[in-house]
Amino acid sequence: MERKGLRTWWFLLAVLTAGSCQRQERRVQEMPDQENCVYYWRTQLQLDSTERAFLKRHHISKVYCRYFDVVMDSAQGPMPNATITFNDTLPKDIEVVPTVYITEDCMHKRHEGLAEKLVRRIRQMNETNDISGVRELQIDCDYTARSRRPYYEFLKEVAEKWRETSNHTSYLLPLTYHLSTTIRLHQLSMAPPPVDYGVLMLYNTGDPRKFQERNPVLDLRDVVPYVKRLGGYALPLAAAYPVYQWQRTIYGVHIEHTVEADEILRVKQAVERERPGLSHSIVTYCLDKENINRYKPETYEEIYHH
Amino acid sequence: MKRFIIISLLALATLPMLACAWQESHNYYLFSVCGGDDFRDRVDKTCDNNWKEYLGITENRWRYYDADDIIAAAQRKGDVLMVSYVKNLEKYLECARSAQNTWEYPTKEEIAERNKTLQEVRTYAQGKVTSRLRSQHGLLLMRCNMMLGRHQENVTFWEQTANQFINSVYRDMMQNIYAGALLRTGNADKAGELFAEMGDWSSLMTQYYEKRSCAAIRQQYLANPNASVLPFLLQDFVNNTQEAVDVDFEAGSAGYLQGKLFVRDIQRSEGEQMIKLCGQVISEGKTLTPALWQSAKAWIEYLYGNRQQGISDILAATKMDGTERQKDNVRVLMLYMTAMQAKPGQAFDDYLADELEWLDNKKQQDSHYERVKDRLLHQALTSKYSNRPELAVALLKASYDYDQVSYMDTMKVENLLKYLQYRKSPAQTALDRYLKANQDEDKTDMNDLVGTKYMRLRQWDKAEQWLQKVPLSFYNGKGYAVYAANRNYHVEPWLKRQFLKESVEYADMEWKVESNPKLDFVREIQRMEGELNVLSGKALQQRCYDLAACYAQAHFTGDCWYLMRDGKSVMDTLRVNEADLAARCRELLQKASLTNDFQLKEKSLFALTYGYLYTAQWQKRVWSDEKLDFVPEVDPTSPHYKAMANMTQFVKKNATRISPYVSRCDNYLQFAKVYK
Numbered sequence: 002m003e004r005k006g007l008r009t010w011w012f013l014l015a016v017l018t019a020g021s022c023q024r025q026e027r028r029v030q031e032m033p034d035q036e037n038c039v040y041y042w043r044t045q046l047q048l049d050s051t052e053r054a055f056l057k058r059h060h061i062s063k064v065y066c067r068y069f070d071v072v073m074d075s076a077q078g079p080m081p082n083a084t085i086t087f088n089d090t091l092p093k094d095i096e097v098v099p100t101v102y103i104t105e106d107c108m109h110k111r112h113e114g115l116a117e118k119l120v121r122r123i124r125q126m127n128e129t130n131d132i133s134g135v136r137e138l139q140i141d142c143d144y145t146a147r148s149r150r151p152y153y154e155f156l157k158e159v160a161e162k163w164r165e166t167s168n169h170t171s172y173l174l175p176l177t178y179h180l181s182t183t184i185r186l187h188q189l190s191m192a193p194p195p196v197d198y199g200v201l202m203l204y205n206t207g208d209p210r211k212f213q214e215r216n217p218v219l220d221l222r223d224v225v226p227y228v229k230r231l232g233g234y235a236l237p238l239a240a241a242y243p244v245y246q247w248q249r250t251i252y253g254v255h256i257e258h259t260v261e262a263d264e265i266l267r268v269k270q271a272v273e274r275e276r277p278g279l280s281h282s283i284v285t286y287c288l289d290k291e292n293i294n295r296y297k298p299e300t301y302e303e304i305y306h307h
Numbered sequence: 308m309k310r311f312i313i314i315s316l317l318a319l320a321t322l323p324m325l326a327c328a329w330q331e332s333h334n335y336y337l338f339s340v341c342g343g344d345d346f347r348d349r350v351d352k353t354c355d356n357n358w359k360e361y362l363g364i365t366e367n368r369w370r371y372y373d374a375d376d377i378i379a380a381a382q383r384k385g386d387v388l389m390v391s392y393v394k395n396l397e398k399y400l401e402c403a404r405s406a407q408n409t410w411e412y413p414t415k416e417e418i419a420e421r422n423k424t425l426q427e428v429r430t431y432a433q434g435k436v437t438s439r440l441r442s443q444h445g446l447l448l449m450r451c452n453m454m455l456g457r458h459q460e461n462v463t464f465w466e467q468t469a470n471q472f473i474n475s476v477y478r479d480m481m482q483n484i485y486a487g488a489l490l491r492t493g494n495a496d497k498a499g500e501l502f503a504e505m506g507d508w509s510s511l512m513t514q515y516y517e518k519r520s521c522a523a524i525r526q527q528y529l530a531n532p533n534a535s536v537l538p539f540l541l542q543d544f545v546n547n548t549q550e551a552v553d554v555d556f557e558a559g560s561a562g563y564l565q566g567k568l569f570v571r572d573i574q575r576s577e578g579e580q581m582i583k584l585c586g587q588v589i590s591e592g593k594t595l596t597p598a599l600w601q602s603a604k605a606w607i608e609y610l611y612g613n614r615q616q617g618i619s620d621i622l623a624a625t626k627m628d629g630t631e632r633q634k635d636n637v638r639v640l641m642l643y644m645t646a647m648q649a650k651p652g653q654a655f656d657d658y659l660a661d662e663l664e665w666l667d668n669k670k671q672q673d674s675h676y677e678r679v680k681d682r683l684l685h686q687a688l689t690s691k692y693s694n695r696p697e698l699a700v701a702l703l704k705a706s707y708d709y710d711q712v713s714y715m716d717t718m719k720v721e722n723l724l725k726y727l728q729y730r731k732s733p734a735q736t737a738l739d740r741y742l743k744a745n746q747d748e749d750k751t752d753m754n755d756l757v758g759t760k761y762m763r764l765r766q767w768d769k770a771e772q773w774l775q776k777v778p779l780s781f782y783n784g785k786g787y788a789v790y791a792a793n794r795n796y797h798v799e800p801w802l803k804r805q806f807l808k809e810s811v812e813y814a815d816m817e818w819k820v821e822s823n824p825k826l827d828f829v830r831e832i833q834r835m836e837g838e839l840n841v842l843s844g845k846a847l848q849q850r851c852y853d854l855a856a857c858y859a860q861a862h863f864t865g866d867c868w869y870l871m872r873d874g875k876s877v878m879d880t881l882r883v884n885e886a887d888l889a890a891r892c893r894e895l896l897q898k899a900s901l902t903n904d905f906q907l908k909e910k911s912l913f914a915l916t917y918g919y920l921y922t923a924q925w926q927k928r929v930w931s932d933e934k935l936d937f938v939p940e941v942d943p944t945s946p947h948y949k950a951m952a953n954m955t956q957f958v959k960k961n962a963t964r965i966s967p968y969v970s971r972c973d974n975y976l977q978f979a980k981v982y983k
Contacts, residue, residue: 069408080408080409080410081408081409081410082408083408084408084412110815118410121410122410122411122412125411125412125413125414126412128414128415129412129413129414129415129418146809147813150809150813221935222930222937225935225936225937226937267935271935
């Protein structure tokens with residue numbers, strides 16, 4: 002309780018200070034810091050020299066690292082799957098955000114004790130693998146109207162368990178985040194989840210069947226209908242952009258869906274025009290040598306431009 | 308023994324993960340020469356049977372390994388060695404379990420403790436490898452070595468000791484661990500051969516994940532034309548080729564584009580190289596299984612559209628040598644190609660009946676043949692029998708196919724009635740006999756379906772005949788019962804939408820309807836429609852309006868969509884075998900709008916502006932490259948525009964009397980701004 006009171010006080014102070022010297026454009030609180038981040042989405046943590054150089058060159062301060070998935074097992078209920086193995090470490094100055102992808106069917110109803118098991122597992126993975134300085138975690142789930150309520154309840158429980166098991170002082174600091182979740186465009190129409198902030202997924206926006214009309218990875222025309230919801234979405238948001246390639250064969254032709262750098266930047270411009278705070282915290286999906294080589298360093302600099 | 312827990316070779320590789328789930332499709336792989344009886348399943352089953360025998364029980368259990376039961380049985384038998392073996396096996400299994408995907412992630416201390424336990428079990432097992440249970444203890448020793456990373460010791464133990472043990476499931480498992488140890492100690496070729504001989508497809512896929520190209524297969528063939536790994540590599544190559552082509556099929560039929568875990572895109576040029584390689588292998592005569600290569604060639608040719616070449620190749624394959632599995636594979640491909648190409652008729656029907664019987668027998672042993680049948684049905688047979696719809700339905704039902712529901716749901720009612728008639732008639736051909744032996748009784752579903760089909764056609768009297776046979780309990784079990792129980796088709800949707808609260812819509816309870824909702828609707832509409840002929844004046848106009856509301860609700864965009872359909876989607880459109888309820892609704896509203904009654908006229912005109920009654924709206928949003936946004940584009944020729952214009956003129960003439968539901972309607976206000 003004492004911690005909570007102190008946090009509230011710091012928060013109010015911060016808001017009042019900000020309000021006194023800035024034009025108050027919107028009530029929505031934004032991500033406070035400018036930060037460059039990446040997703041790491043493989044089953045083994047092992048970086049090569051290109052990936053390490055990328056982290057350094059682009060001043061990446063945070064890596065959302067997929068720790069494991071949670072999938073529905075018909076006999077045992079939600080179970081961890083595809084757990085990462087740590088064969089390497091990230092540079093010391095980079096903050097690791099354990100990220101867990103949960104399949105939507107796990108959230109069709111409440112599963113007693115799931116939040117506690119998840120938090121305990123993440124804590125243990127950190128301890129066993131000597132990963133220190135972890136302050137926050139992220140949950141990724143394509144929740145729908147059906148799963149929204151159980152998911153939000155689950156997030157509240159995760160936040161509570163994470164706070165209970167936290168042994169560092171970050172809970173005393175103002176505007177320090179502890180729990181985030183991914184927000185897909187269609188989820189902007191729902192009430193925001195009970196987390197500190199969301200990462201707006203600006204990828205997988207299209208219909209893969211209409212590949213001839215739109216790039217299914219990202220097309221501004223698929224983003225625009227949702228843009229107007231951004232301004233009033235009452236949750237701090239980071240923005241995540243795709244740098245990956247999706248390969249498949251259609252009508253006997255090998256198709257590579259790569260988003261043109263210009264398209265990423267046009268989307269960035271469009272969403273930031275509606276909600277300038279989206280330029281504060283920027284994430285790319287995902288860290289991989291091939292993705293790094295796909296775009297010029299200048300393109301990455303533009304994506305990470307605040 | 309519990310599942311054969313191996314610290315899987317899969318851990319060696321970073322395999323792609325499922326970022327999202329996909330829907331089941333019908334593009335199953337047809338080419339299967341490696342056998343579905345995977346090594347792990349096989350040894351698992353044998354071990355389990357061994358325990359069953361040891362326990363001396365006859366009852367059916369899911370698993371027979373239970374350490375407590377076995378120790379108790381061993382103590383009763385005075386089998387001290389078995390007691391100590393099972394106790395140590397349990398210690399090992401506990402270590403293996405904690406290393407897997409469980410919620411309890413191990414601590415450093417637990418990992419150290421685990422290694423200590425493994426070391427103790429290892430020492431114990433080492434001391435028993437000359438005992439009566441030498442195979443079991445040898446396996447335990449090798450398992451511990453594997454988890455402790457002592458792979459070279461496993462190589463030595465197998466080569467010097469364990470390979471001389473008698474044949475048993477434990478020896479097979481030791482050999483599997485030996486193959487893994489070979490791979491980890493740099494002897495990959497030998498490991499691959501052993502994995503292939505054992506049928507350990509998971510380990511093979513891990514080992515060959517990056518070596519599955521035509522060039523790699525050629526190299527493998529040149530090194531050993533009868534290498535055990537070749538069928539596996541060939542199967543993988545052919546199925547990936549099929550995958551690429553199947554995606555075309557799926558895209559062409561507007562199905563979902565699929566992703567599969569081990570898919571490797573095969574370019575056509577590479578596929579053609581493989582056709583040449585197969586031809587070369589057969590002509591060189593070094594292979595002992597030409598049927599394998601010939602069927603691979605046949606299938607790739609066929610997939611690439613060279614149908615006649617494919618058929619001629621597969622015919623040739625039927626006369627070639629191969630393993631039993633490879634010959635079955637030839638038969639499957641022959642069946643599929645024949646079903647796709649042959650002319651319909653008695654000869655094909657007779658051939659099909661035999662082949663379906665054969666597939667049914669095969670699928671008892673291996674689920675691959677179930678998938679073959681599924682693909683055969685959906686890609687070949689349903690279209691082949693489209694002119695004999697009763698057989699198409701019977702084929703789907705005989706296969707207990709999930710898609711039979713949507714197939715029957717969308718077919719013409721006359722065709723469904725033909726099927727019901729066919730079901731009652733005596734069998735005359737071999738195919739009839741096969742099909743009729745495999746039809747289930749589903750009278751209630753059929754009564755509902757036929758009745759609903761007549762509703763969709765607005766043939767209310769016929770609908771009533773069928774629907775009155777459906778009991779109430781049928782509707783209470785339906786997923787749409789929540790809507791049927793909470794919505795009313797008399798409500799005018801243009802004035803009030805019947806959205807349900809989340810707490811109602813997703814409530815964890817079974818909703819009950821008080822009466823048959825479809826029958827109620829049918830009877831009421833029948834009465835209301837019938838009375839149109841006897842009513843006149845305002846009463847007639849009011850009736851037209853009331854009926855229009857019912858039709859709008861029963862329309863697939865209405866709140867009572869469940870009256871005509873089993874599910875709802877934003878992608879829904881009017882189907883070919885359905886009357887256009889929206890058109891009927893508009894027609895009735897037009898009649899109602901001719902009234903002199905101000906309120907009824909206002910409501911009717913307003914109802915005619917209801918967007919869901921039209922396929923095209925008065926305004927659509929089109930993308931502008933210039934503005935990088937969607938911009939509105941008005942279509943003054945659309946019927947919806949005309950309805951909006953009529954409403955606007957009415958409002959202008961009666962500005963002081965207009966109701967708030969019109970003056971506050973955002974859609975109307977938007978239109979009024981642009982209407983001149």
